[in-house]
Amino acid sequence: MPGDAGRTLRQRHDVLLLDLDGTVYAGPHAIPGARDALVVDGGPRLFYVTNNASRSPASVAAHLNELGFPATESEVVTSSQSAARLLAEQLPAGAAVLVVGTEALADEVRAVGLHPVRRFEDSPVAVVQGHSPDTGWPILAEATLAIRAGAYWVASNVDTTLPTERGLCLGNGAMVAALRVATEREPVVAGKPAAPLMEDSVRRSGAHAPLMVGDRIDTDIAGANAVGMASLLVLTGVSTPADLLRAPVEHRPTYLAASLAALDADAGTLVFAPDQRVRVRRESGDIVVRVDEGVDALAVLRSVLVEAWRDPEFAAVRGEDPVSAAVADQLA
Known part of the structure; x- marks a missing residue:
């Protein structure tokens, strides 16, 4: 740049x-x-x-403060807030919205003047779906009924996985996928x-x-x-x-x-540009790399990506010599 x-x-x-x-x-x-x-x-x-729509901005800010990061509630922007805004722009005040998610998501629905419910029998005109570790078949069934009946459907996000201290676990997108299959409908997405x-x-x-x-x-x-x-x-x-x-x-x-x-x-x-210490060429469908000793692996990656993105039809990235091969293995 x-x-x-x-x-x-x-x-x-x-x-x-x-x-x-x-x-x-x-x-x-x-x-x-x-x-x-x-x-x-x-x-x-x-x-x-x-x-992640499972916690309120105040709760997120408190967690950040506990970890030593400066944060106030007003400096936290969540997909649940954006989802609630989208709902408020489409629905009349007081409209019933079936919430698939935590009470923090329900609170955002209330904050924009809408009425959160948890049952199809409460006549929801919309469904909002956000991550909750407690989401199960019963609430997904209520949402399925509402969406199939024509309810406006907003998903806070469609991340298929969620990083945790134990590794990647299923995210809200995995639950959205279940409703997508059951309803043959697509949600409006609020989050990234x-x-x-x-x-x-x-x-x-x-x-x-x-x-x-x-x-x-x-x-x-x-x-x-x-x-x-x-x-x-x-x-x-x-x-x-x-x-x-x-x-x-x-x-x-x-x-x-x-x-x-x-x-x-x-x-x-930090931008993507060729590095004179990294020679990159195409050979038999591969991207072949020769790297000067001591070059940082990310500098190599940035150079390789210039070539890879120019034409993504390649089989593999490989090194021309043992030193280069060791670096190329880090990119696999």
Whole structure:
């Protein structure tokens, strides 16, 4: 990106829009190094943007404070809030909305003047669906009846997985998929990669030059691209180098780094560009790499991605010599 060289990411942006799960924390624990990277004097303001609709903004802020991150309720933007806004724009005041999710999601429905219910017999005109670890067949059955009867359906997000301290577990998107199959309908999506949550984040933060920071190319990065926003992918959560190699255009970040520590790096070193220490060529359907000794694996990846994204029809990435092969193996 022109003008990146010599300026850090902090210096380029007035607001950091931070994903939570997999970027700032994993379950009850902070991502290693995240607190030191974010809790600094000066620099851009921090807003926390999450697809997870299971907790209230106040609860999320309290959890962040417990982990040592500065956060207020007003600095947390959730997909449940965006979902409630979408409902309020379509429904009359007081309309019944069947809630598939936690009471935190129901509270957001109440906050926009709508009436949350849990049964089809309460005549809901809409269904809103967000993540809850307690979601089961009974509430999905109520939602199925309502959607098949014509209810307006909003999903907070469609993440198929959710990062936890134990690993990846099923996310709200897996439950949305069950209703999609049962109803043959598609929901309106509020959270990343759809635009509503990103638009709400920019509006509420007042950002002029925001940077979306996240760990998933299919949500965080795609969401930023949907609204023309710069993005940083950190490899602390879901997406891997292998995912990037064949990423479609809408899933490609502006910057790539191992962790949030890169916020203090020269922004020009984090973009995707050829590196003279990395030679990349095509051979028999493969991308072949020759790397100078001591080159960082992410510098290699950025160079390889320039070639991979130019023409994604390749079989594999391999090294030309033992040193290069060892680095290329990290990209598989």
